[in-house]
Amino acid sequence: xxxxxxxxxxxFLLACFLAASTAAVYRPGPWxxxxxxxxxxxPNWLFPPAWAVLYVMIATSGWLVxxxxxxxxxxxxxxxxxxxxxxxxxxxxxxFGLRRLDLAFCELVLLWLSIAACILLFAPISAASAxxxxxxxxxxxxxxxxxxxxxxxxxxxxxxA
Numbered sequence: 001x002x003x004x005x006x007x008x009x010x011x012f013l014l015a016c017f018l019a020a021s022t023a024a025v026y027r028p029g030p031w032x033x034x035x036x037x038x039x040x041x042x043p044n045w046l047f048p049p050a051w052a053v054l055y056v057m058i059a060t061s062g063w064l065v066x067x068x069x070x071x072x073x074x075x076x077x078x079x080x081x082x083x084x085x086x087x088x089x090x091x092x093x094x095x096f097g098l099r100r101l102d103l104a105f106c107e108l109v110l111l112w113l114s115i116a117a118c119i120l121l122f123a124p125i126s127a128a129s130a131x132x133x134x135x136x137x138x139x140x141x142x143x144x145x146x147x148x149x150x151x152x153x154x155x156x157x158x159x160x161a
Contacts, residue, residue: 008066012059015082019089020055026096036153041146054136058085061122061132068125077121084114101151108144115140 028044062081065074087110095104115137123130 005067009059009063012063012066013056015062015085016055016059019085020051022089023051023092026092028096031099032096035150038146038149038153041150050139054139057132058136061118061129064126064129064132065122068129074125077118077125080114080117080121084111084118087111087114095147101147101154105144105147105151108140108147112137112140112144 062078065077068074071078087107091104091107091111094100094107115133119130119133119137122133
């Protein structure tokens with residue numbers, strides 16, 4: 001592997017690290033702990049290591065596409081890769097920062113669609129890069145179900161006085 005390839009891999013990893021940094025700023029706290037959650041919610045300690053592995057896979061996936069086609073030859077797939085990363089970065093500020101479970105769910109639907117689009121666009125270029133995005137899609141699917149469940153369990157109910 002040459003110096004440019006190593007530098008580009010570092011760049012893809014850095015982009016993922018920057019997206020992940022919003023989760024370090026907007027963290028679960030007493031507000032989140034006070035919410036009702038489904039019994040099948042994983043423990044909080046599971047999320048950071050799961051995301052760490054996923055971010056390495058996301059970075060590697062984008063990098064493999066870049067190695068095959070470069071930025072010019074894979075402009076659309078890599079633009080969609082960037083879009084999913086921006087959407088990924090926005091979820092924590094919406095959910096934990098704004099405390100908008102409804103908007104966070106809608107945002108997750110867009111994230112899911114962008115990941116699926118990445119997989120479809122990456123597959124003809126690099127099967128490995130498409131497969132590296134599959135666990136991410138599965139995790140975001142699960143996160144979407146969890147977000148939806150927490151939203152529904154904590155919606156204000158109309159009460160008759």
